[in-house]
Amino acid sequence: MRGMNDPFKLKEIKNFLHLNKVTVCALLETRVRPHNQGKIQKKFGDRWNWICNYSSTNKGSILIGWVKNEDRVRLLLASEQFIIVEVQNTQGECVFHYVVVYGLHIIEDRKSLWVDLGIYVTGIQIRCILMGDYNDVYQAVDKLQGNDITHAETVDFSNFLVDNCLSEAPSSGNFYSWSNKGHGADRISSRIDKAIVNVYWVGVGLSGFLTIWFLDMVKQAWGYIQCNGQMKNLWVKLHKTKEAIKLFHANSYSQAHRKVDNYKRQLERLQNNPDLNHDAALQKSERETLELSRKGSLIVVKVRNAKSKIALLHNSQGEVLTDPRRIGEEIKSFYMKLLGSNTETIEAIDMAMVRKGHMLSQQACNILIQPVTNQEIDATLAAIDDSKAPGLDGFNAVFFKQTWAAIKSEVYSGVLEFFDYNLMYKPVNITAITLIPKVENPTHTNDLLMFARADQGSVVEMSRAFQRFSRASGLEANNDKSCIYFAGINQETANQLAILINMPIGDLPFRYLGVPLAAKKLNFTQCKPLIDRITDRAHG
Structure with a gap:
């Protein structure tokens, strides 16, 4: 927030806080000198209290404020690159820990940031969110145009997230938060402003996917007896985890619609009890609502059952198929044609022609055959987008990222076993093919375009x-x-x-x-x- 000394910029900030009813905020890169901080803070009014990191730097890079009668904020730790506070409610109970980050511009200067934050995050068992300008990226998509992102730029940030089971929180607005203000091909954009949360925040606040019981469940499954072969050992433990999750789901959420119907019947009995004093109009309205909900439930069930079946299909000759066996054969035949056919003989590659083209240098060849390291496995996992579909084991990248601290040693061993000894557990070496048409008529897919004169x-x-x-x-x-x-x-x-x-x-x-x-x-x-x-x- 550059330019807080400018009264127009200050007014803009105040209006934003007021219109959005903000009670706790952080301002970064304020550039307010220590001797001016009191004067600037007073312009926000008596309702606001402020904490800054002037004790660590005279640049005033981080400023945290809160409304006195709405929240309480207690300073825990401050440094040149971050401030950690405890946000409390009006009764003085801790709600969450709030870490505001303003990373330095040089990679070497930021290394202390990752070390200090790692020590802090490891030692807490409470909801925590780390927000701010990290001046760093951890994946290729975080930068648009300009020089390619190098491994040295992302490795520290990626390791910090993976080692501490942290994940990026969902956000709205523009994806890229910084640009060099260039135009066209000269414009470089980066996503350096992020909100990072720990597993306690995820389990309680954001999505409900990962809670503390879930981590305990994974740890228990991971303590299963060891098997022969590292890849097999990993596979078996993943299946034990899946079994535990299914059992929890069956005990907690199975037959949920029957439980809802049971509660509805109990409510109806209470409403029809003449010994209880009810408002007649309210009773009538509730009975009508219950009746509509029953009808809606039946309709939904019927629609879902209908969607799960293919009762009629037109084949390529226009014939209408209703027999389930013939429908199955037609679907199989369609996808076999879509996949294409193979050939029994393959023409030998012209090695003389291949050698005339570009070839790898000896240095590049040596890089390709270097042993795989744990750091490469960490970087590969961090680069997988959270929205990617689950694999054959049923777990997506979010599962591995959030449980990495508990499971990474087995994953390391399984992956390295494959590269070092060329061993692959058979159930892992399976490919599932799902074909999803991207056009209304999937018989025409333009994968290759070739152009020539019309002669x-x-x-x-x-x-x-x-x-x-x-x-x-x-x-x-x-x-x-x-x-x-x-x-x-x-x-x-x-x-x-x-x-x-x-x-x-x-x-x-x-x-x-x-x-x-x-x-x-x-x-x-x-x-x-x-x-x-x-x-x-x-x-x-």
């Missing part, structure tokens, strides 16, 4: 080149979902060229990456879907 020589040469690629790679084109498109020639010539390469003629325009491709110049309306996608991605 016989060009079309034939293009077809031969692709056939050579197919023979060498084993990948063949599926004519059932391939088309050839023409522009600027008559229909007779188009038909002759299509017959020449045995491929159906498609109609222009068609969509590729959401944008229509046509023989004519696209107008604004046709380009708008792509513009919207780019804009949405830029805004996060």
Whole structure:
């Protein structure tokens, strides 16, 4: 919050706090000198109290304020790069710990920040949120344009999060919080302002996914008897964890709809009890609501049951299928065609041609065969987005990140066993394929576009080149979902060229990456879907 000495900026801050009914706040990079702090703080009014880290730095980089009659704040620790306070309610009970961070700009200067915060976070068992300007990123998506992010830039932040079972809290607004104010290709944006929370905050406040009982459940499953083979040992413990979660779910949440119905019946009996004094109009309204809820529950159950079945299907010949066996065979046949076919013979690779191309240097080759380290495993886990779908073990990246302190030694051993001894436990080496059509008619998917002049020589040469690629790679084109498109020639010539390469003629325009491709110049309306996608991605 640069420029707090400016009265207009100060007024803007006061208006924001008032309109959003903020009772606890933190201001960063205030640049208010120690001799001016009292004068600036008084301009917020007598309702506000303030804490600053002037004892550690004269730059006034962090300022924490709170409304006197709404909350209480107790200072726990202050340094040049952070302030830690305990936020209490009006009765003096601790609600959560609040860490405000303003990281220094140089990697070496920030190392003490990660060490000090790590020691603090490890020693507490209460909800804690760490917010502020870290002046650092921990994943590639946190920076847009400019120089590529290096491992040295992210390793300290990533290790801090993984080692202490911390996660980034959801946020709203612009995804990138800083830019160099450039334009076009010269604009560099970064996501250096974040809110980080511990497992106690997650379990009670944000999503309810990870609570203390969950961590205890994982630790108990992880204490299961050791098996032969590190990868098998990891797999068995993950399954023991899953069994414990399923058992907890069965005991706590199974038949929830029956429990709700039971409570409704109990409520109805109480309402119909003549010995109890009830308002007649209120009773009637409650009975009507209960009746509607019953009907709604029945409708939902029927709809869900209907959605889980395929009662009718049209095959490629337009025939209506109702027999479940024939429906299953048609679905299997469709996806087998969609996956394509393999070839029995593969043309040998032309090594002389390969050697003429670019090759790795000896130094690059040595890097590729270096032993895998625990730090690389940590970095790989930190780079996995939390929204990624679960794997075959049923756990997504959030599970591994939040329980890393308890399970990482077994994960290290399992991964290193594979790289060191080439051993892979068979249930792990399974691939699940889920095909989700991205268009209304999934029979046309444009994975490869090839362009040529609309004459016989060009079309034939293009077809031969692709056939050579197919023979060498084993990948063949599926004519059932391939088309050839023409522009600027008559229909007779188009038909002759299509017959020449045995491929159906498609109609222009068609969509590729959401944008229509046509023989004519696209107008604004046709380009708008792509513009919207780019804009949405830029805004996060």
